[in-house]
Amino acid sequence: MKQRLAAIGTVEALPHRVAAFLSREIESGDLNPGSLLPTEQQLSEKFGVSRNVVREAIAQLRADGMVEARQGIGSFVLAPEQRAAIRIDRETLKEGQNMERLFELRCILEAESAALAAERRGQEHLDAIKAALDRMSGEERWEDGSIDADLLFHREIARATGNSYIHTFISFVCEQIRRSIYYARLTNPLHDLVEVNVGEHVRIYEALVAGDPAAAEAAMRAHIIGAADRVGVKLPTSRAQRADGRK
């Protein structure tokens, strides 16, 4: 039986599709920890791809700590305790609506991050955030320099929460978004909107200075929704509305 791999119109590479399929089977429990994966030969026939492709797919699973291959025997499914990495690959990012979901996640993390930062920030944090803001405002056009400064602004806020995990996660998510925007090569007239963008950042900064968590959260939420909008991503409004209803 030849398994049809998802993704008809996509451009994903074959190894990635195979890895994604197996990964889902493991996550869903169809393949129990300790059990053996089908042989490379079988998988090759099942998916209608070469053994080479299967090997690359398994190598990816192994890198993620999901399976362990042993020569002469096969690949064992490992227990989830041993997984130590989270990964978002570019192929899945390119699939249309994923951007929307990523922005949604970012909105959640950053809104709380801003609120926490408003409570916990010290003077050195404010200084670092202000420095990033100045670098951003200095640029007349929206180009690489100001994008770096923008990211730095958000990362400094995350750092001010004092929670390194929040910092790590936000850095990661922001980087994913920046990259996918870069690859999408959006041709929007972003340059005209620099003032809007800077203005949103200023409001966040002022709320942080004031030490007002609710205001910081609201300002950040508005900023993320605006940023998503500027790259053509419409966030589901329910979250925003509920947040607005609160403040």
Next chain:
Amino acid sequence: MKQRLAAIGTVEALPHRVAAFLSREIESGDLNPGSLLPTEQQLSEKFGVSRNVVREAIAQLRADGMVEARQGIGSFVLAPEQRAAIRIDRETLKEGQNMERLFELRCILEAESAALAAERRGQEHLDAIKAALDRMSGEERWEDGSIDADLLFHREIARATGNSYIHTFISFVCEQIRRSIYYARLTNPLHDLVEVNVGEHVRIYEALVAGDPAAAEAAMRAHIIGAADRVGVKLPTSRAQRADGRK
């Protein structure tokens, strides 16, 4: 010139050795971000291995976000901060207060997840969540089976948000916490608290059935704070208080 690969007493596979070598070259700055890797052919000759091995090595680097391969051109070295993967190693997890930070992150993600799920859940999601809840209540003692069911409960809620990234992040964070608890081998009398734990889950479930985002969020927040407390982790109360003030 044939390059000698490290590996004196090692038994590591060739692709891993090649990947490690290239990885070190990138880390050390010998290969600048933006530059092209040598072609597969050249690497194959340089290391004295087959192109197949080189391809698997590059696939590994790509999976870690260190390079990006583009058909017809080559593999570009990406900037180090552009990692496509997050890794959290066990050593950092063991350091005391990291648990507290991890729970804080979990609280943020899961609270919003519950709220979103309350808005978006379909009947099949409720069924899956209920099934996990039943499995959990069925157990008399707090052991592996019920821990699995507990995790499943949370992951099913995350799945009901319809946002695969939220699902991924929550699965990851929960797994990290479960793992560190497992390794810590806490000897608390957890068994006595099963009813409390199940009760908290029931309240979350009821809020989801009712489709009440605010209630779901509050119940989840209370649950996470309680769960943290039961393993001896005190969450900073500020977040919880602010949340309470809203509902």
Next chain:
DNA sequence: GCATTCCAGTTGTAGGATGATATGTATAAC
């Protein structure tokens, strides 16, 4: 009964062939 040998199955590696894609170049048309 026990050790040894052999064999089938599986992963690991090698190397070539072909398809898909990007880039540069030369040729032709205007």
Next chain:
DNA sequence: GTTATACATATCATCCTACAACTGGAATGC
């Protein structure tokens, strides 16, 4: 001279076959 088209080249992506290394168990010999 400029543009456009076609071609050649370089590279990754995939497929294929073959063989080496390793494992587990079955057959064999004693």
